[in-house]
Amino acid sequence: MDAVSASSPGSEAGKLKEASEQFEAILIRQYLNEALTPVLQDGSGGNESGAHLYQHMITDVLANQLSQGSSFGVASLLQMQLTTPETKLEDTPEE
Secondary structure, three states: OOOHHHHHOOHHHHHHHHHHHHHHHHHHHHHHHHHHHHHHHOOOOOOOOOHHHHHHHHHHHHHHHHHHHOOOOOOOHHHHHOOOOHHHHHHOOOO
């Protein structure tokens, strides 16, 4: 499959890649939310709304950046599983 056709947002492969990366970001966000909760809580054990919002922002940015970096590989595995032979043929440029 051509790299240009796979990355174009209008193609099926481009849509699949974007959806796979978004799914990976959701998974990473859930992992990070649990991992960062003890780190970002204040010493009193209280759960202030400002601290919760700050934790959400940090988790969201980290998850998005990690999913775009392809370091986890969940998106690429999901993309391989969901790609059908018909999708590969549709996105192949005609000669």
